[in-house]
Amino acid sequence: MSNAASDSGLEFSVHRVAAMVRRYWYLLVSSWPRLLDLIYWPTVQMLMWGFLQLYVSKNAGFAAGAAGTFIGAVLLWDILFRGQLGFSISFLEEMWARNLGNLMMSPLRPTEFVAALMIMSIVRLAIGMVPVSLLAIAFFGFNVWSLGLALVAFFINLILTSWAIGIFVAGLLLRNGMGAESMAWTIMFLFLPLTCVYYPVAVLPHWLQYVAWCLPPTYVFEGMRALLIDQVFRADLMVEAFAFNTVLFSAAAFAFVRLLESARVNGSLMQTGE
Amino acid sequence: MDATSTAAIAVADLVKRYKGVAAVDGISFRLAPGTVTGLLGGNGAGKTTTIAMIMGLVTPTSGTVSVLGAQMPGQRYRVLHRMNFESPYVDMPMRLTVRQNLTVFGQLYGVLDLTDRVATLASELDLNEFLDRPTGKLSAGQKTRVSLAKSLLNRPEVLLLDEPTASLDPDTADWVRGHLERYRAETGASILLASHNMNEVERLCERVIIMKRGRIEDDDTPQSLLARYGRQNLEDVFLDVARGRGERRETVE
Numbered sequence: 084m085s086n087a088a089s090d091s092g093l094e095f096s097v098h099r100v101a102a103m104v105r106r107y108w109y110l111l112v113s114s115w116p117r118l119l120d121l122i123y124w125p126t127v128q129m130l131m132w133g134f135l136q137l138y139v140s141k142n143a144g145f146a147a148g149a150a151g152t153f154i155g156a157v158l159l160w161d162i163l164f165r166g167q168l169g170f171s172i173s174f175l176e177e178m179w180a181r182n183l184g185n186l187m188m189s190p191l192r193p194t195e196f197v198a199a200l201m202i203m204s205i206v207r208l209a210i211g212m213v214p215v216s217l218l219a220i221a222f223f224g225f226n227v228w229s230l231g232l233a234l235v236a237f238f239i240n241l242i243l244t245s246w247a248i249g250i251f252v253a254g255l256l257l258r259n260g261m262g263a264e265s266m267a268w269t270i271m272f273l274f275l276p277l278t279c280v281y282y283p284v285a286v287l288p289h290w291l292q293y294v295a296w297c298l299p300p301t302y303v304f305e306g307m308r309a310l311l312i313d314q315v316f317r318a319d320l321m322v323e324a325f326a327f328n329t330v331l332f333s334a335a336a337f338a339f340v341r342l343l344e345s346a347r348v349n350g351s352l353m354q355t356g357e
Numbered sequence: 358m359d360a361t362s363t364a365a366i367a368v369a370d371l372v373k374r375y376k377g378v379a380a381v382d383g384i385s386f387r388l389a390p391g392t393v394t395g396l397l398g399g400n401g402a403g404k405t406t407t408i409a410m411i412m413g414l415v416t417p418t419s420g421t422v423s424v425l426g427a428q429m430p431g432q433r434y435r436v437l438h439r440m441n442f443e444s445p446y447v448d449m450p451m452r453l454t455v456r457q458n459l460t461v462f463g464q465l466y467g468v469l470d471l472t473d474r475v476a477t478l479a480s481e482l483d484l485n486e487f488l489d490r491p492t493g494k495l496s497a498g499q500k501t502r503v504s505l506a507k508s509l510l511n512r513p514e515v516l517l518l519d520e521p522t523a524s525l526d527p528d529t530a531d532w533v534r535g536h537l538e539r540y541r542a543e544t545g546a547s548i549l550l551a552s553h554n555m556n557e558v559e560r561l562c563e564r565v566i567i568m569k570r571g572r573i574e575d576d577d578t579p580q581s582l583l584a585r586y587g588r589q590n591l592e593d594v595f596l597d598v599a600r601g602r603g604e605r606r607e608t609v610e
Contacts, residue, residue, distance in 0.1 A: 094434065109457045110450065113471030113491070176450075185507070188412045189465045190438040343519035347416040347430060350375060352411050354445065 095198075099191050103199030107173050108206070129215050131313050132157040133223045146195045151230045151280065151311045154225045158216060159307055163242045163300055164271050165211055169204035170249030170311035171256075171267035178261060187352050192341060199247050200253070208242075233310055236321040237303050243328040244299045245271075247335040254335075254342030258351055299327040364423070365390045365515050365547030366411060371420035373571075374404050380406045382571035383420070388564075391545040392515075393537075395558035395579075398568035399599050404551040405446065407568070408517050411549070412442055424515055436515075438466055443508040444519035446491055448500075451493025455503050458492055459510060466511035478506040481536065497524035502509075505533060512544060519551045530554075534561055555591040563590065567598050574598045 136153035177183045219225045255263040278300040295301045302324035306317045359415045366388040373381040381403040409415040413430035427435040449458045463471040522530035567575045
């Protein structure tokens with residue numbers, strides 16, 4: 084490895100990533116409330132929207148082809164929301180434990196830290212979402228796994244967005260301390276109305292549609308409705324979502340690096356409290 | 358060879374300002390390899406900020422810091438695996454057991470013989486009794502010993518210690534000091550020790566740097582300081598400096 088790569092922190096060690104994943108895994112399995120929390124709320128959400136969909140389809144003559152859109156939307160929304168939350172909560176665990184100084188003064192590179200947080204967001208997502216997806220089959224006969232390759236495309240785009248937002252929030256936390264904690268919990272809700280999770284983009288005012296189409300998840304939720312209602316997989320929407328995700332992820336990584344530099348200048352890494 | 362490359366730590370004209378207020382105000386010193394240096398000063402003197410800049414956690418406003426020949430913070434990844442620290446301002450994850458914590462940090466520092474190293478440190482620092490207990494369930498003294506074990510995991514060449522015996526009873530504190538003395542003697546490590554315990558500084562350090570309001574007020578061996586201030590112990594020297602009764606040296610090497 085060249086000195087230049089070493090100096091810039093671009094050197095990458097799988098062992099250090101594994102160490103961080105091991106640290107979060109130890110934490111998860113030592114705490115049943117943490118495990119329960121991963122499953123509890125997605126289950127509540129899925130049941131609530133599933134029963135609402137049953138009611139709407141029976142009483143409003145909602146098209147049979149649209150039968151899975153609410154449950155599909157809530158499951159995909161949870162990938163987006165829980166993916167970001169899984170990333171951000173793992174990061175917050177370091178701040179709550181006052182362990183960030185230990186990590187920042189260790190050989191752990193920021194890229195390795197972020198990679199470990201990404202892996203943990205998938206682990207946490209799997210623990211929560213796999214049982215919930217099975218419950219959706221049992222309660223409502225909705226099998227999200229039957230979406231096949233489309234589900235893979237949806238998942239990749241949603242998880243990329245969730246990581247981008249998670250990286251940006253981590254930068255804010257490094258720079259501003261626990262004063263920015265609420266952002267970790269609430270920032271994704273800004274995406275809820277704008278990315279048209281439960282309704283088509285056409286419902287939005289014309290000017291707001293431009294904003295919606297700048298957000299990668301919008302393409303995923305439109306794609307999901309096209310698949311469930313029209314039985315058409317819109318690959319073009321997935322490609323566009325990926326392009327916007329590339330821009331969003333790059334911007335988030337840039338912001339993270341700048342916020343980390345700013346935290347070093349301002350001494351925020353020494354004071355990770357309020 | 359660059360002059361800074363022969364020093365374990367070289368600090369030159371180091372300044373750190375926060376919103377115009379100087380936390381560290383133009384300090385310079387060089388620590389020779391294999392030495393133990395005490396960093397003394399009252400609260401707000403700039404000790405912790407100085408250590409944070411040496412570790413690369415804080416970017417200086419001006420001046421330079423070099424550790425084992427690497428400029429901090431720009432080249433920190435060249436040397437972070439060769440240094441370590443212990444501070445009351447950070448904790449180990451509380452829900453993880455002592456063994457889990459040491460394993461995770463050992464892996465982060467790339468310790469090759471990790472199982473053996475953890476076993477050795479557990480034995481040397483008397484951790485075996487609670488090695489599989491959650492770190493959060495330990496007493497303050499036990500936690501300090503665990504933090505010390507973490508700081509020694511990678512056999513650091515440069516060790517920065519911030520109040521390493523602050524929460525220990527006199528017997529355990531004495532035992533920890535003995536361990537640090539042995540570690541230095543066996544490895545030739547350089548140690549920078551920030552402490553309010555003057556007995557500890559007198560026992561461990563061959564050199565003492567006294568800071569006040571971000572500046573170095575004095576810098577000498579404990580014996581020379583005692584002789585120059587006409588005092589019997591470092592605590593009185595410290596009080597003289599803190600209350601402005603002593604002579605401040607004009608230049609510090």
